[in-house]
Each structure stands twice: as structure tokens, then as C-alpha cells.
Amino acid sequence: MMDQKPVVTLRISKRILAAGIIVIVLVAAILIFWQVYPILNPRSNYVPVKLQPMNLTLIDRNGASLTLNETAIAKLESFTSQGGFKNSYGTLGGIANYTGVRLIDLCNLVGGINSTCSLRVTGGDRYSIVYTYDQVMGNNLVTFNPATGDETNHTQPLTLILAYYKDGLNLTSGGYDPTGPLRLVIVGSEGVLTDGYLWIKNVVKIEIHPAIEDWTLILNGPYSDNMTRSSFESGLNCKTANHVANWTDSHYHVWSGMPLWYLIGWIDDKGDNNRMEFNDTLAEQGYTVRVINGNGDCINLTSLRVMHNSNIIVANSLDGAPLPETYWPLKLVGSGLSDDEMICNIVEIQIIFSGS
Numbered sequence: 001m002m003d004q005k006p007v008v009t010l011r012i013s014k015r016i017l018a019a020g021i022i023v024i025v026l027v028a029a030i031l032i033f034w035q036v037y038p039i040l041n042p043r044s045n046y047v048p049v050k051l052q053p054m055n056l057t058l059i060d061r062n063g064a065s066l067t068l069n070e071t072a073i074a075k076l077e078s079f080t081s082q083g084g085f086k087n088s089y090g091t092l093g094g095i096a097n098y099t100g101v102r103l104i105d106l107c108n109l110v111g112g113i114n115s116t117c118s119l120r121v122t123g124g125d126r127y128s129i130v131y132t133y134d135q136v137m138g139n140n141l142v143t144f145n146p147a148t149g150d151e152t153n154h155t156q157p158l159t160l161i162l163a164y165y166k167d168g169l170n171l172t173s174g175g176y177d178p179t180g181p182l183r184l185v186i187v188g189s190e191g192v193l194t195d196g197y198l199w200i201k202n203v204v205k206i207e208i209h210p211a212i213e214d215w216t217l218i219l220n221g222p223y224s225d226n227m228t229r230s231s232f233e234s235g236l237n238c239k240t241a242n243h244v245a246n247w248t249d250s251h252y253h254v255w256s257g258m259p260l261w262y263l264i265g266w267i268d269d270k271g272d273n274n275r276m277e278f279n280d281t282l283a284e285q286g287y288t289v290r291v292i293n294g295n296g297d298c299i300n301l302t303s304l305r306v307m308h309n310s311n312i313i314v315a316n317s318l319d320g321a322p323l324p325e326t327y328w329p330l331k332l333v334g335s336g337l338s339d340d341e342m343i344c345n346i347v348e349i350q351i352i353f354s355g356s
Helices: 005-040 070-074 103-108 229-237 260-267 280-285
Strands: 055-059 065-069 079-086 092-102 117-123 128-132 159-166 183-187 193-195 203-210 216-220 225-228 245-248 254-259 288-293 298-302 313-318 331-333 346-352
Touching: 055 103, 065 070, 079 159, 079 183, 092 103, 092 183, 103 159, 103 203, 128 229, 216 260, 225 229, 225 260, 229 254, 229 313, 245 313, 254 260, 254 331, 260 288, 260 313, 260 346
Parallel strands: 055 203, 079 193, 216 346
Antiparallel strands: 055 065, 079 092, 092 159, 117 128, 117 203, 159 183, 216 225, 245 254, 254 313, 288 298, 288 346, 313 331
8 A cells, every 4th residue: 555644744735835825925915005004094194192181172164063182183193394483572482393283184174164264263361363264274474584583485385283292392281371282383394483473372262264354454653564454353362451442332232442542552652662552751742643544534633632542442343243344344433532533444544743
């Protein structure tokens, strides 16, 4: 009878070889998958992060809300770039590398935004700014040189993000002046600076609203400036001083805005470190405050009449909403004025000295 052992041995060897080939193929397939997967994975830039406790509420156009905690935010794709700000006193600050989540990505979690939308971002102290769609997309932003603070043009895109890291460390969330755990910052590869009032601290809520139209108020005096809608709103939201004034008319409509004398304090001298500090001495010497509308019509008020008078208001809202087109963008109102002095469609305010 023929010996069967060599045949059995050969069959076992073939099975071992086949099994080895299968293992090699599986290992190769796994390696190839892990090479290809980052390209296919839309969160290929995701780096696990350890965040401090936080809650962020997102509200869509219909009022529905979504709240994210630190775990949910840490899972979103991160974005890192550099930036800083220039505040209203001309001080440069916050220059660093920031890591966080793009503002547009957060909006996409609740339906997204387009040119028919604007975005209100609110901090824990209720300070808020409404950003236009263009601003959210990084457009129409004034930029400054990070070395000199001089206004400069940027050539690379700017990105608005909710940052949770500054130079790789958690943003401060305690103490006298907390900036985190989330802060809206504006960054770009060139590291240019942007206006500090746009950098909202301790962001807790983002709301999608119908689009608003931007405007600019020209201020001319010893110091001149062009005040944008968002910088005007920033002044209203300032927590260090009460810049908001209200007036209820005879029809029980409530007009809200900023007392005229605050705006005059912004431009009444060149050397004032506190830009909104009204120069009493100059006002007592006497000058004219001229308020001009888009048709070229104007009214004149004396400096003594305007001085610390919170009953003369530059209003930007009526019954809690932006002014209707009839009055837009600003209207002079208040108990300190006659009806014919309540000029609307204000575009410029001037300080005029005798003989000038």
C-alpha cells in the first residue's frame, strides 16, 4: 500500500500558505484603507482636543435652537490661523495663533446662511454684534498692520472663527476680564489685525436673522472718523458706560439709540485718550453741531444745548427693530428737540467753530 503521509503534509502546507496569503492581503487592504480614508473623510483635519466646560446655543431662521457642549464642539473640524485686534483707543492686542471652529461651519449646523441673512453673536455679558453675510464670509473688514497699527490692505482671505485655543492654550474663562471659553476672532495667514469691537468675548449664542443693510455715519470735527453700523452698535453695547438712551413718542413708540453728545465727544478733540469723553471746556467756548441728512438738509444745535444732554438722541431702532426705510439709517429724536428738528436719514455730523 502507498504511504499517504507526504500527501497529507503537502495539503497542510498548501493550507498554511493560503492562510498566510489571506493575512497578507488583509493587512495590505487595511493599510491602503487608512491611506485613502483621510482623503474621503470630510473631517480629516480633526485633531482631538480637550476643552473646558462650555455651552453654545445656535438659533436658526425659524427660531429653532441647537445647544452644543464642549464634547460636541471638540468633534467639529478645527481651523487654526493668526490674528489680533486694534481697539478704539488705538491699542494693539490679542496677537496670537487661534484654533477653533469656523463660524460658517456652525451656521451650517442649523440650516446655513446666505446673502439674505445676517448673524447676531452674543457674549455672556449680553454684548452683541450683528454681522452682515459679507462680514461672516470675511469680506468688508478693515484691517491693520500688526507692527504699526496703520490701516492696510490684506491680500489673503480672512476667516471668522469661534476660538477655544490661543497659542495652543484654553482661553481664560475666569477672573476680571474673561475672554473664553469661546471667543469670536478674525484670522488669516497674513496675521493682519481687525477692529477690536468685532472680537466678542465669551460667546454663548449665535442667531440667524434676516439681512440688514450696512451704513456709515461721517463724523467731522477736530478728530474725524467714519462710524460704521457695527461700531455704532458696539458703542451702544459698551458695558463700561451707559451709552443707550430711549425716548417714547406721543404714539407710544419707543426710539432707541445713542445720545448725540457721546458722538460729539468722539470727535471734539484730537488728544483725548478716552474717545467718548466730552470736552466741556471746548463746548463752553461755543461751537455749532450740524446734523446733515442724505438729501443735504441740516439742522444746527449749539454746543451748550448738546452738552451732556441725553434727551437729544441719535436713534438707530424703533420699537426694538432697525429703523424703517422712511427714517433709515438714523434719526434725531428726543424730548430735547422740537418736531422740525427731528431730522431723519442722518449721514453726517459736524462740529463747526465760529469763523470756520
